[in-house]
Amino acid sequence: MVNHDIRWQQRFDNFSKSCDLLSEISNYEFESTIPIIREGFVQRFEIAFDLAWKTLKDYMEYLGHELQPSPRPVIKEAFAIGLIKDGQIFIDMLDARNLISHNYNEETFNKIFLQIKCEFEPALQKLCELFKEKLT
16 A cells, blocks of 8 residues: 555655756757757656646645545646745646647747746756755
8 A cells, every 4th residue: 555645755755857858958059959858858848747747646645635536626726835936837837748748840849848948847847946944
């Protein structure tokens, strides 16, 4: 049986590691980054985003919230209780993740790469920092 008291902490450990890997994107510029590297960053984003919303879900369940096990309601509840300050950016992440996972269009892919670099990665890092504070 899973110990629900620490489940969010275990999930956070993986989320934190994924954020560390994703943070490497800040060292790359779109124009000089070869496509295979861009694709790797998009994959890292998908993993980090999935771990982010699942960590939020586990943490809120730890707090006693009952949630549907899907990202959109988890994001909305996290915003409602103040865990995330900009709910729209997390909804945008969800939409981008769904779009890139189900359809490949080079223009869309490139746009999402830039969103990851400029908007999504910093928001995921901010969430990671919030959870680090919860552990102390």
